[in-house]
Amino acid sequence: MKAVPTPHFFTGRHMLAVVLGFFAVVIAVNLTLAFFATRSWTGLVVENSYVASQHYNEExxxxxxxxxxxxxxxxxxxxxxxxxxxxxxxxAPLPGMQVSATVRRPTHEGEDRELFLSPSAAGVYAVPVALMPGTWAVEVHALGRDGRPYRRDYRLWVAEETRP
Structure with missing residues (x-):
């Protein structure tokens, strides 16, 4: 004679376990996302947007x-x-400029640098700098002898070196 299997019922304890498991997963995912959000780029572009807006017309x-x-x-x-x-x-090349560049990563902080470029030829300014591979945001400021300024933002891609 075969034993008759006992029926398994879905009880209140089972429902409690399902609900607690669901919320445990949701809380774990939220904590993980919050952890990575606080460790990455803050998204801050200007310290005080109101003050920056007051200079918009001048810019x-x-x-x-x-x-x-x-x-x-x-x-x-x-x-x-x-x-x-x-x-x-x-x-024609523009010699005799004072040129500086702010180099930063567009998505995170910590590698920002202020560089001062020296003239290397007529209208050519350079500075030795070791940049890690990836995308860089570069803000260039140049000032002529006559006081005329030049400002431009660039995106620069640095390729990974290939080594034999």
């Missing part, structure tokens, strides 16, 4: 003046050097 006017000059800049990373080239509207 807009400066951008119009810069566009009227017709200057054209180019930024590259060549052989461990950050190289900036600046030319006037006619394509």
């Amino acid at each position: 807009l006017a400066q951008a119009h003046r810069q566009r009227a000059l017709g200057w054209h800049g180019g930024l590259s990373y060549e052989g461990g050097r950050l190289v900036f080239r600046l030319r006037d509207a006619a394509g």
Whole structure:
């Protein structure tokens, strides 16, 4: 004679275990996401957005003046050097500028650097710097002898070195 299996019923204890398990998973996921959110980029672009907004019209006017000059800049990373080239509207190099660059990662903080580029040729400014592979946001400021400023933001991709 075969034994008759006892029926298993879904009881209140089973329901309690399911509900507690569900909320345990939800809480664990939320804590994990909160942990990684606090360890990554804060998303802060300016310290005080109200104060920054008060200078917006001045920045807009400066951008119009810069566009009227017709200057054209180019930024590259060549052989461990950050190289900036600046030319006037006619394509002639612009020598004698004081050039600085703020280099930062667009998605996280901690690798930000302020660099001062030295003239290496007519209209060419460079600085040796070791940049890790990946995307960099570079803000370039140049000031001419006559006091005319130039400012431009660049995105720079540094490729990973291939080694034999």
